[in-house]
Amino acid sequence: MTEATGVAQPEAVRGPTRRRSFGDLLRLAEIDTRLLGMVAALAIIWIGFNVLSGGLFLTPRNLWNLSVQSASIAIMATGMVLIIVSRNIDLSVGSLLGFLGYTMAMTQAVWLPKTLGFGFDQPWIWIVTLAVGLVLGALVGVLQGSLVAYGGVPSFIVTLGGFLVWRGLIFWFAQGQTIAPLDKIFQLIGGGPQGSVGALTSWIVGILACVGIVYSLITSRRRRQRYGFPVRPRWALVLVGAAGCIAVLGAVWVANSYYWPVDLANQIFGSACPGGDCATIPVGIANPVLIALGVGLIMTIIATRRRFGRYVFAIGGNPEAAELGGINVRRTIMLTYVVMGMLVAVSAAVQTARLNAAVTNLGVQNELDVIAAAVIGGTSFSGGIGTIPGAILGAVVMQSLRSGMVLLRVDSPTQDIVVGIVLVGAVGIDSFLRRRSAT
């Protein structure tokens, strides 16, 4: 400090010699404080459960399971963000998930092998099955989205109808039957030690992600520098890059610290366990988690880097302005439902594969978990505000609460009460902070 004077001048706040507050530093580093707050809340939840459960929560096994359990809700929550941001809602995702899961199960376990006579466990069946699910999900999206966007029926009503219709169709077609077992390859979508990528691939994925983070940080900085715009200070760049890499590689390390159950390893590998020790075969990242992360990445790009995402946010911020700006508002709204339908198909594949069956109550109440995940992740019902990473974190927060309470042997009704209170509390605190920062 060279010229420290006692007089507080407005300019001095921005001056380099004045001590900055923590909030100023965050702003300078362009760190999303809301996301940081969520990470902090998650850390408190995790540590709290770990203490209460006597160290059972923060184990590789529990965290690995948590990641798999969060994946299916996280996948759908990324689509729900776009829908809520554009001032709509989708109540049908749980029923639709059941309907698509059931159809995909029928495709691979009945229609292709029996009805069309291709036989079981053909290597391509899982691809056709997924394609059927995605196309059907997209078509349902076109139907519901068109009713909302072109038909002028409120989305709440359209998807409430969908909620009843899709669930009813499952019962109608399935007659209460469970469809099982599923295709051998398709099952791998659901996770489990066999449906995971193992140690080496996990490290490769982690390192690629780390390189991707650093690369995107550097290129966006270069682009801003080329135009002569202000950029964040170098220390902040290093901090953000390092934090990202540590988080990614730490997660990989946790996934690789979870080992195959010995019995299963013996059964699968016999005497040929890799490394010669069947007790320490790393499971690695589970397939559904990889899928969820891939979906999260693609959806983040769509939401923040593509025109479609920009339009969704513009419509949420001011529908009239979007229309006057020449945006095709109706088509954009319709497309958010198409995206949602396809994501529901992905989640349906994950859930049926994990169960190795399609049951009639598949996906019941999922719509509430998905909406809660998006909202806990900072998506605002007044429209125009929400992030994809936030929604994914929201799904993890929801699942952490449930899984932690299961560890503590809290009964299911009490779990619902706690989750309900947390949901309302989180949104209440969020809107309070938002109001305060607005003034």
Added chain:
Amino acid sequence: MTTEPQTPPGAGPASEPSEAPSPPVDRSGPPLVEMRDIRVAFGGVHAVDGVTVDLWPGEVVGLVGGNGAGKSTLMRALSGAHPLDSGQILIDAKPVSLTNPRDAKTYGIETIYQTLALADNIDAPGNVFLGRELRTRMGSLDDAAMESATRRVLGRLNPRFKNFKSPVKALSGGQRQSVAIGRAVHFNARILIMDEPTAALGPAETAQVRSLIKQLKAEGIGIFLISHDIHDVFDLSDRISVMLHGRLVGTVNKADVTTDDVLGMIIIGKMPGEVSQTELAELHA
């Protein structure tokens, strides 16, 4: 619509002479815009009822009238935001169909709406390029290029504008208005519709907008100017079209009339020669 501050009757003399009289508008070519016998109805109410106006390159036509006179609706029809019930719009003497704002923009019609029409949750560059985003070769949004262009255009309008990263919700009324104006002038408009462009502005910014209008006019852009400030209209317009209850009272050359004449048209709905002495007295009461 909110309250419309009417100039108090008899408050001011006729417009003060502007510093540099603009050159007369060249009307030898075809008009840039002709709106013929335009009708727009909301339910059974005729918001615009058989109105005909036109605009030449380099001309400013002031559009005035009281609350609900139909000025904004007429201009919304020209900007493609509202369909016509009947009537014809000609651009460069060719009939055109403007069914949505995109159509209007392809003809070089840009609009500054009274409501500003900004997406509050998006930053200034995002709003300037809303619906016409610049993209990289990969098809992604080119935020840096958009910010660069926005810095240029807003720097011209409002040199103190610094906040290019926050949602426009966080900006002051004047800065928001700058964004809306910047959006209209950035895309090389030929026809500019300004609906109350100075409503949210302080004196310094208003002066900037006035000089901007003169500059755009000199560049040959045709401007429809809606304003409640009769002095603004008198200072900037070449001609003034007055509307009352959805109908056109008449269009006058600014040089031929006084503010009193125009006030008579706005309030009583009669052309300058037709106003009786008693009506004139009432106007000043």
